[in-house]
Amino acid sequence: MNGSLQQDLNQETFTLNLGPQHPATHGVLRVKLVMDGEYIVEAEPVLGYIHRMHEKMGENRTWVKFLPNCGRMDYLSALSYNHGYVAAVERAAGIEVPERAEYLRVITVELNRISSHLLWFGAFVLDLGGFTPLLYAFDDREQILDLLESVTGSRLTYCYFRFGGVYNDIDDAFITGTREFIKRLRKRMPMYHALVTKNIILIKRLKDIGPISKDMARRYGATGPVARGSGINFDVRRHEPYSVYPEFDFDVPVYEEGDSMARYMVRMDEIEQSMRIVEQALDKLPEGDIQPKKAVKLVKPPKGDYYQAVEAARGSFGVRLVSDGTNTAYRLKLRSPTYSNLSLFGEASRGMLLPDALALMGSLDLVIPEIDR
Amino acid sequence: MMLAKIKEALAELYEEIPAAAETAAAEAVPEEAAAEQADAAIPEAPEEAGTEEEAEEPVAPPGPKETDYVATGYHLDTALPPEKIVAAVEILNREDFFLETITGVDWIDAQQLEVVYDFNHFDENCRVVLRSMLDRSKPEIPTISDIYQGANWHERETHDFFGIVFTGHPNLEPLLLPEDADFHPLLKDFKA
Structure with a gap:
């Protein structure tokens, strides 16, 4: 185990540092653990190792110039962050978005969600000791990255959305490629379920491990797959519809058990639901502009404060803007979902075996740059 | 409807505010006045609130007011004095x-710091905002x-960025x- 040991002779407990450089923390997160043998007495995540103060940057650069920052927080579902930010500014400044642009946003965001869940799937099983699924997941994810690269120009830190629309239109190659990808992934999912989901070792590692009750999720403000794995039917796309999501038929997977397996199942089911949304969006894709007829040149939202939430891959991403009527934000608050999701780790991991706590941590799907911002 | 219910519950907090601000004489300001205040809509929230409170001693803020959800993204805007926040949060x-x-928001021109709490409900879309203005030289509010x-x-995090002290906070x-930071980067007069 990476870290230092400190023995407390009287209490028979010792302090163990998990991280900040530890493969199971997926980035630079440190967890200070007080251990009684193999059992956790107390766990305290220590944050801030890659804190970059995006919120201050938001106050120092114009609304438009902040756009590239959005892709650098949650780098695995950057487009959700793009979406949250542009939607917040569009709400504040009253910018209309052409329908085709909203469809393109939904298509790309959902593809991004699939790629994020695929990477989580691989990395999570890797945490539990299974190496091979990661390679399969990366193989699938690679296809999405190629597709998104052809439209957005980048593979990871997308900056594809603009106020009032998107930067680039999709072409036939993208449409055919996406349909082929969905066909391919639909064939691969049963294989994943047969080889991984039904694997007895995985079930033993996840079933009844790291239970999070409904009440605990509420007290800590957990959202996304973590809340839905605890029986809370809460998905911002459904709960507080934005963009063109009301036009699509999709289910919100909810599992009542609240254990790590439930969170695993929620994400696996969401991959299928995202594929359904992408398919419907491609079928219904309207013709038209991808940016407003009158180009949005100067963004100056009227004085006031505004809130916009979107369903990112990890939960409810919220943007709270305070505008003083200039071309720069007076205050830009970014509410990242994993920040709240991780905050329950201390309570949820109490009394657990350390390897089980790592399974719980993996099931929270942490992205540290998003927590630290 | 969650919105109407919570608005009513939060409005009760305002009934005691005039009594707290003045003294025994304020006993005579019953529900009527409080209801009037609750209805008095103020056009735009933060700036107005900032300059308004700057004018004189604790002016009782108006009651919870419904906002245009499509324009602002939240349903209920509730400005409260810091000592009322805990009671409001208990209701929620x-x-x-x-x-x-x-x-937080730093209203440096008004020499005030604002604390903003965002709440939502899992069953029904009902966004409630609580906000409280603090003196910028001694920003304190109960945890x-x-x-x-x-x-x-x-x-x-709010303490990190603004130096707002949440009294009673365990850590x-x-x-x-x-860990040794003694600066608050989101204050408007912060210089790197």
């Missing part, structure tokens, strides 16, 4: 709201981390900033 907790986030454990980190140490 009773109705099973969850805490979305806590943050709500014993009611919503998730507030613990949000309050630590108000830097969270995102370095």
